[in-house]
Structures are given as C-alpha cells and as structure tokens.
Amino acid sequence: SQQGEEDPQALSIQEGENATMNCSYKTSINNLQWYRQNSGRGLVHLILIRSNEREKHSGRLRVTLDTSKKSSSLLITASRAADTASYFCATDGWSNDMRFGAGTRLTVKP
Amino acid sequence: EPEVTQTPSHQVTQMGQEVILRCVPISNHLYFYWYRQILGQKVEFLVSFYNNEISEKSEIFDDQFSVERPDGSNFTLKIRSTKLEDSAMYFCASRAREGTGRAEAFFGQGTRLTVV
Numbered sequence: 001s002q003q004g005e006e007d008p009q010a011l012s013i014q015e016g017e018n019a020t021m022n023c024s025y026k027t028s029i030n031n032l033q034w035y036r037q038n039s040g041r042g043l044v045h046l047i048l049i050r051s052n053e054r055e056k057h058s059g060r061l062r063v064t065l066d067t068s069k070k071s072s073s074l075l076i077t078a079s080r081a082a083d084t085a086s087y088f089c090a091t092d093g094w095s096n097d098m099r100f101g102a103g104t105r106l107t108v109k110p
Numbered sequence: 111e112p113e114v115t116q117t118p119s120h121q122v123t124q125m126g127q128e129v130i131l132r133c134v135p136i137s138n139h140l141y142f143y144w145y146r147q148i149l150g151q152k153v154e155f156l157v158s159f160y161n162n163e164i165s166e167k168s169e170i171f172d173d174q175f176s177v178e179r180p181d182g183s184n185f186t187l188k189i190r191s192t193k194l195e196d197s198a199m200y201f202c203a204s205r206a207r208e209g210t211g212r213a214e215a216f217f218g219q220g221t222r223l224t225v226v
Contacts (some may be wrong), residue, residue, distance in 0.1 A: 101150075102152040
C-alpha cells in the first residue's frame with residue numbers, strides 16, 4: 001500500500017522536550033506531507049517535502065525524507081502544550097491520490 | 111486568507127436516505143478530494159478529482175458514492191442510500207498546481223454525518 005504508517009501511535013512528553021514522529025511507506029512517491037489535526041477539527045498542512053529533497057525546516061519543525069528506506073520523520077523542537085494534537089503523514093503518489101497514515105497522538109504536558 | 115468551506119457542519123439522516131455534502135474549494139485550485147474519518151480513527155481517502163473527472167478512487171468509494179463539480183465552484187459528495195457505517199466526519203480538500211506537481215492541500219472543517 002502506498003499510504004504511510006506513523007509510529008509511535010501515541011507520544012507523551014514534557015513541555016520543552018523534542019518530539020519525533022516517524023512515517024514509513026511502501027511504494028514510490030511524488031512527495032510526502034505532514035499534517036496536524038486538533039481534536040475533531042480539520043487537518044492543517046505543516047510541511048511538504050518532495051521526493052528529490054532530503055530535509056526541510058519550518059520554524060520549530062524539521063522533516064527528513066529517506067526514499068531508499070521509504071521513511072520520513074517529523075521533529076518538533078522545544079515543544080509547547082499547544083502542540084498537543086494528532087500528526088499525520090500523507091504520501092502523494094504519481095497519480096492524484098494523497099493517502100494518510102493512522103497518525104501519532106502527541107500530548108505535551110505543561 | 112482563502113479557505114475551503116464545507117456545509118453543513120453537521121447532518122443527521124435516516125438510514126437509506128440520500129445525502130449531499132457540499133464543499134467550496136479555493137478558487138484557483140485544480141485538484142479536489144474527499145476523505146472520511148470515523149471518530150478517532152484514520153483519515154481514509156475516498157476520491158480525487160481533476161479536470162472534471164475522477165482521478166482515483168478507493169475501495170470504499172463504491173456505487174453508493176458519487177462526486178460532482180456542477181458549476182465550477184462547488185464540489186459535492188453524494189451518498190445515495192446511507193448506512194449506519196457511513197457515520198463519520200467527511201473532509202473536502204483542494205490543491206493548486208505547483209510547477210509540474212501539486213502543492214499542499216487545504217482542508218475544510220468537515221461535515222459530521224450521523225446516520226440513525
């Protein structure tokens with residue numbers, strides 16, 4: 001299956017710590033994206049990384065992509081309580097089908 | 111800032127009834143999607159749409175489902191005969207073209223469908 005699978009399923013950390021979430025997938029991709037979802041709300045785009053890129057930064061977010069291992073990671077540095085949410089990776093195939101993994105539920109304790 | 115809007119925010123329907131979920135994508139976007147999320151579970155791809163036709167559809171998107179872009183602005187998902195298991199949050203998303211590829215997706219706030 002093309003869709004990504006995140007791990008861990010749940011992650012609980014203290015404010016100020018870093019949070020790392022991983023995504024693995026099985027087939028060739030055009031790009032990979034990370035999204036955030038607060039409980040019951042819509043998904044918010046965080047970062048898109050293309051298949052020819054290896055690393056991307058946006059503020060406290062750092063995303064890596066290893067196409068040889070078919071994996072990506074999302075690092076949130078200096079986490080805050082407001083970062084508490086579910087985080088999803090979405091793999092974008094060469095046809096128009098963007099598919100999501102099961103997500104990582106991040107809890108940041110104040 | 112442009113946004114994807116979905117209506118209604120919540121719909122309750124009797125089993126077997128038809129429902130139409132409506133979405134207004136961002137105006138210059140070219141790629142459109144429907145997803146569903148059963149409470150607390152994964153975000154499931156239903157269908158994608160480009161150039162006035164379906165690009166891809168999942169195994170969930172059977173003959174009970176259809177999509178339309180009737181007037182160049184709205185993008186609708188119709189469920190012909192709803193079942194209890196169709197109860198979920200339905201999300202619409204749209205994307206612009208970026209170079210030869212697709213840019214990030216923007217999601218609506220969802221329609222919560224409850225089938226009773």
